[in-house]
Amino acid sequence: MVERVRGIKFHKKQDVAIVGAGITLFRRRLNETGKELSYYAVKQALEEAGLDISDIEMVVMGSAPDAFDGVHMKGEYLLDGSGGSNKPYMRFFVGGGTGVFAPIAGYWHVASGLADVCLVVTEEKMSSSHPHPQSAFKYIWDPILDRPLNPNLIWIFALEMRRYMHVHNIKHEDIALVSVKNKANALDHPSAQLAAKITVEDVLNSEPMSLPVRRLDVSPPSDGASALIMVAPHIARQLTDEPVWVDGVGWALDTTWWTNRDLYFPRYVAEAAKMAYKMAHVTDPRKEIDVAEPYDPFDYKELHHMEGLGLARKGEAPILTREGVTARDGDLPVCPSGGLLGVGNPIAATMGVKVAELYWQLSYRAGKRQVAREVTTGVTQAWGDLMQVGTVVVLSNKR
Amino acid sequence: MAVGKKDISAPPYVEGRELELEDFEEKKVTYVEDYPDIRYQFTAGQAISKFLNGLKEGKILATKCNKCRRVMVPPRTFCELCFKPADEWVEVRDTGTVETFSISYIDPDAKPLDEPEIVAVISIDGASPKMGILHKLGEIEPDRVYIGMKVKAVWKPESEREGMITDIKYWKPLEVE
Numbered sequence: 001m002v003e004r005v006r007g008i009k010f011h012k013k014q015d016v017a018i019v020g021a022g023i024t025l026f027r028r029r030l031n032e033t034g035k036e037l038s039y040y041a042v043k044q045a046l047e048e049a050g051l052d053i054s055d056i057e058m059v060v061m062g063s064a065p066d067a068f069d070g071v072h073m074k075g076e077y078l079l080d081g082s083g084g085s086n087k088p089y090m091r092f093f094v095g096g097g098t099g100v101f102a103p104i105a106g107y108w109h110v111a112s113g114l115a116d117v118c119l120v121v122t123e124e125k126m127s128s129s130h131p132h133p134q135s136a137f138k139y140i141w142d143p144i145l146d147r148p149l150n151p152n153l154i155w156i157f158a159l160e161m162r163r164y165m166h167v168h169n170i171k172h173e174d175i176a177l178v179s180v181k182n183k184a185n186a187l188d189h190p191s192a193q194l195a196a197k198i199t200v201e202d203v204l205n206s207e208p209m210s211l212p213v214r215r216l217d218v219s220p221p222s223d224g225a226s227a228l229i230m231v232a233p234h235i236a237r238q239l240t241d242e243p244v245w246v247d248g249v250g251w252a253l254d255t256t257w258w259t260n261r262d263l264y265f266p267r268y269v270a271e272a273a274k275m276a277y278k279m280a281h282v283t284d285p286r287k288e289i290d291v292a293e294p295y296d297p298f299d300y301k302e303l304h305h306m307e308g309l310g311l312a313r314k315g316e317a318p319i320l321t322r323e324g325v326t327a328r329d330g331d332l333p334v335c336p337s338g339g340l341l342g343v344g345n346p347i348a349a350t351m352g353v354k355v356a357e358l359y360w361q362l363s364y365r366a367g368k369r370q371v372a373r374e375v376t377t378g379v380t381q382a383w384g385d386l387m388q389v390g391t392v393v394v395l396s397n398k399r
Numbered sequence: 400m401a402v403g404k405k406d407i408s409a410p411p412y413v414e415g416r417e418l419e420l421e422d423f424e425e426k427k428v429t430y431v432e433d434y435p436d437i438r439y440q441f442t443a444g445q446a447i448s449k450f451l452n453g454l455k456e457g458k459i460l461a462t463k464c465n466k467c468r469r470v471m472v473p474p475r476t477f478c479e480l481c482f483k484p485a486d487e488w489v490e491v492r493d494t495g496t497v498e499t500f501s502i503s504y505i506d507p508d509a510k511p512l513d514e515p516e517i518v519a520v521i522s523i524d525g526a527s528p529k530m531g532i533l534h535k536l537g538e539i540e541p542d543r544v545y546i547g548m549k550v551k552a553v554w555k556p557e558s559e560r561e562g563m564i565t566d567i568k569y570w571k572p573l574e575v576e
Binding site: 021022023024025026027028029030031032037040044048070127130131132134135138143144145146148149150151152154155158159160162163166190191207208209210211212213223224255257259260261262263360364365366367368 | 416417506
């Protein structure tokens with residue numbers, strides 16, 4: 001199989017299926033170490049797939065900044081909990097984009113033919129850095145030009161949100177609807193940290209952090225882990241009648257010069273989506289995508305990313321949200337898991353509410369979270385680093 | 400694929416034991432405290448050293464790429480798009496436009512600030528469009544700030560400048576001059 005993606009010949013040895021997923025509780029503070037959390041997630045994914053750790057040929061780990069756990073070489077530290085002992089093992093990291101990047105790395109392990117069974121594990125333990133993980137976040141800023149200004153990470157979101165609202169004339173009320181929707185969706189997720197019935201007024205009246213961002217516009221810091229098992233077709237057929245296939249993957253990064261670009265549109269997400277859609281032969285995402293799990297660390301981010309993913313025209317995502325199109329029973333359900341806003345934001349471990357949720361949705365195993373419409377194809381995406389990375393995966397239950 | 404709802408709800412269970420902040424305060428949880436103290440000296444490099452020394456003299460310096468014709472602030476020694484050395488240094492003005500802004504109520508550790516501060520991305524006059532820097536606004540009430548507002552740098556007195564981005568104290572509205 002040879003495909004051309006972004007002008008590059010893409011040699012695929014074999015298709016890639018997902019046959020199992022696992023997720024832990026997401027909470028502000030958990031007693032378990034990162035290793036123990038990783039072990040829980042892996043154990044659950046193996047149970048769902050009907051596999052044993054000895055069946056795993058290669059292991060991919062995803063985890064965000066070392067500063068949260070306070071352990072350098074965090075990938076190596078987490079190895080045993082991830083089931084990677086004496087196996088080909090590698091940790092991947094693109095900040096907040098890691099939750100969707102780790103499964104992309106898992107994909108190429110299998111698609112290349114290097115492995116037939118690859119385990120992907122993601123972990124984050126943000127509570128170790130106390131009293132607040134924001135203190136660790138400040139080290140992502142440029143040390144020479146930005147840090148002397150005493151920045152808080154929330155600033156960049158506030159600056160981007162304001163620019164997005166300004167360019168498309170969007171009201172905060174319309175953005176708050178995303179928080180209302182996702183926190184309500186999370187009521188049906190057993191891992192959820194901040195599931196709640198809230199109103200637009202609750203969001204608009206919540207504590208100001210860095211305006212326009214208020215407390216309820218933001219997802220919480222969390223501890224948690226998740227896991228996925230990705231396999232070759234001949235293995236998938238032995239394990240299940242209902243594998244979910246990885247149809248396309250894409251990623252792109254822009255520079256750390258984030259003040260040099262117009263923040264109203266995430267071009268790097270659009271580039272990543274273009275790559276993934278091309279591989280998946282998706283030409284009209286709004287029509288062909290049945291369910292979406294874009295990255296929602298902030299409520300406006302879901303809208304911003306829907307536009308980057310081509311699920312809405314520029315400035316149209318708030319309108320689709322207001323009209324109920326993105327509700328769980330809508331025509332294009334978005335973040336049916338409850339997302340980061342409702343379930344929690346253990347950075348890399350959000351794979352469990354992004355890629356794993358899409359897998360469960362497309363295999364019709366999401367229970368109370370299952371979207372109303374029939375689904376065959378879905379897209380999920382994460383975003384991160386210093387306003388610069390987009391990671392995209394397209395999944396499908398048809399072959 | 401058997402399409403349709405099934406009597407399966409994944410994940411079937413979730414593991415993990417939640418802790419409260421009080422569990423730490425009351426020592427109900429076993430933990431080890433650590434205070435890493437790591438010190439760094441970040442060299443500013445070829446381009447940003449010249450930029451910072453320019454600030455000391457009250458000048459904002461940029462580099463220009465003659466291929467894509469961008470005037471780049473903060474300056475760099477190479478154009479990352481054309482991937483070739485920048486061609487020349489140019490001085491840009493100490494005025495600009497607010498591209499976006501935020502009223503921040505929190506410090507770097509997420510602790511509340513006594514007085515909110517206004518942070519902004521300011522595109523610099525004389526540089527290419529949308530070539531902005533992160534900085535703060537002053538001499539204006541938060542509710543009077545708007546996107547598109549023209550602003551001017553307020554410099555520290557020359558004797559107090561030290562070759563830092565903070566040699567510009569903040570940016571103030573241009574029209575109040």
